[in-house]
Amino acid sequence: xxxxxxxxxxxxxxxxxxxxxxxxxxxxxxxxxxxxxxxxxxxxxxxxxxxxxxxxxxxxxxxxxxxxxxxxxxxxxxxxxxxxxxxxxxxxxxxxxxxxxxxxxxxxxxxxxxxxxxxxxxxxxxxxxxxxxxxxxxxxxxxxxxxxxxxxxxxxxxxxxxxxxxxxxxxxxxxxxxxx
Amino acid sequence: xxxxxxxxxxxxxxxxxxxxxxxxxxxxxxxxxxxxxxxxxxxxxxxxxxxxxxxxxxxxxxxxxxxxxxxxxxxxxxxxxxxxxxxxxxxxxxxxxxxxxxxxxxxxxxxxxxxxxxxxxxxxxxxxxxxxxxxxxxxxxxxxxxxxxxxxxxxxxxxxxxxxxxxxxxxxxxxxxxxx
DNA sequence: GTCTATAATTTGATAGAC
DNA sequence: GTCTATCAAATTATAGAC
Numbered sequence: 001x002x003x004x005x006x007x008x009x010x011x012x013x014x015x016x017x018x019x020x021x022x023x024x025x026x027x028x029x030x031x032x033x034x035x036x037x038x039x040x041x042x043x044x045x046x047x048x049x050x051x052x053x054x055x056x057x058x059x060x061x062x063x064x065x066x067x068x069x070x071x072x073x074x075x076x077x078x079x080x081x082x083x084x085x086x087x088x089x090x091x092x093x094x095x096x097x098x099x100x101x102x103x104x105x106x107x108x109x110x111x112x113x114x115x116x117x118x119x120x121x122x123x124x125x126x127x128x129x130x131x132x133x134x135x136x137x138x139x140x141x142x143x144x145x146x147x148x149x150x151x152x153x154x155x156x157x158x159x160x161x162x163x164x165x166x167x168x169x170x171x172x173x174x175x176x177x178x179x180x
Numbered sequence: 181x182x183x184x185x186x187x188x189x190x191x192x193x194x195x196x197x198x199x200x201x202x203x204x205x206x207x208x209x210x211x212x213x214x215x216x217x218x219x220x221x222x223x224x225x226x227x228x229x230x231x232x233x234x235x236x237x238x239x240x241x242x243x244x245x246x247x248x249x250x251x252x253x254x255x256x257x258x259x260x261x262x263x264x265x266x267x268x269x270x271x272x273x274x275x276x277x278x279x280x281x282x283x284x285x286x287x288x289x290x291x292x293x294x295x296x297x298x299x300x301x302x303x304x305x306x307x308x309x310x311x312x313x314x315x316x317x318x319x320x321x322x323x324x325x326x327x328x329x330x331x332x333x334x335x336x337x338x339x340x341x342x343x344x345x346x347x348x349x350x351x352x353x354x355x356x357x358x359x360x
Numbered sequence: 361g362t363c364t365a366t367a368a369t370t371t372g373a374t375a376g377a378c
Numbered sequence: 379g380t381c382t383a384t385c386a387a388a389t390t391a392t393a394g395a396c
Binding site: 017018019020021022095096100101102103104105106107108114117118121141144145146148149151152153154155156157159160162163164169172173175176178 | 197198199200201202275276280281282283284285286287288294297298301321324325326328329331332333334335336337339340342343344349352353355356358
């Protein structure tokens with residue numbers, strides 16, 4: 001892992017713990033064993049670093065997800081696969097979705113960072129919409145609405161589980177998910 | 181409004197914009213026309229102030245809500261009333277639920293503040309559970325599960341609406357709410 | 361790529377006068 | 379209740395050497 005990637009990895013953890021204001025160049029520098037001035041070599045400003053963290057988080061998430069069609073073809077439900085990715089994140093990392101936390105702080109995010117967070121939801125909503133639009137299960141709601149409801153309940157349940165230190169809240173919430 | 185209440189009101193806005201790290205004693209002092217040292221007279225520490233903000237937010241929310249039975253007796257659906265309170269907050273304040281944002285930051289909250297946020301969800305979940313347990317509509321899920329799913333989708337949809345500056349996302353999400 | 365050094369600002373908090 | 383004055387620490391960022 002390059003130094004730049006190390007910095008991004010440490011920053012991601014800090015942001016998922018307490019948002020955009022919860023990391024500093026000095027802190028990151030210390031954790032990877034360099035000085036804060038050197039962090040500015042890799043990222044001119046904090047905004048640049050924050051945007052890169054959000055971008056890589058989104059890319060990694062979508063990459064882990066794969067394509068809805070591939071999941072379907074393997075005989076699995078894409079919606080369940082999506083929810084399971086959130087669940088794994090909660091159980092393993094014990095941390096909030098990075099874009100779920102940053103999204104709530106949208107008002108104070110620098111432009112580049114807010115743009116990347118918007119992009120996360122654009123991509124996840126499109127993915128879910130595609131999954132629902134190819135669903136074989138009958139539904140009164142259209143695919144777009146189902147996509148919104150699904151990502152909403154996952155983000156909300158994750159947050160409530162974290163503050164209550166009780167993962168069963170999340171598990172209980174996803175039991176009601178409408179399948180694809 | 182007392183000076184103490186003015187400080188709480190200003191702090192609430194700042195927190196709903198950007199979380200616990202998004203307000204300072206100096207900032208609050210300036211907005212109400214005193215000096216930062218005077219804020220320490222009203223609140224010894226930032227933790228005390230933060231906890232009081234969360235407590236009053238919760239009290240005001242529950243107060244605006246009223247009792248599920250009173251809503252039912254008036255011929256209205258308590259779940260819809262609950263969702264409408266969230267919707268009003270989004271449309272009028274154009275801000276995140278204070279406890280939704282703070283909950284996502286749970287890892288970095290001082291103990292008193294995190295305690296108040298947990299209390300918000302304890303109270304809202306109990307309220308929703310009561311509303312669902314007296315429901316006349318048949319459901320496969322129990323009242324507790326329905327309560328979790330309802331508050332989750334509301335918090336999540338609120339967050340996504342805010343970062344996308346598109347309230348129709350929230351409106352779309354609540355259309356799928358299971359009524360009480 | 362990383363360093364030292366530093367500027368300019370902001371932060372939470374306290375002592376003590378009025 | 380509010381003030382002045384102040385502290386110790388942390389923050390983002392830059393200049394320039396190596």
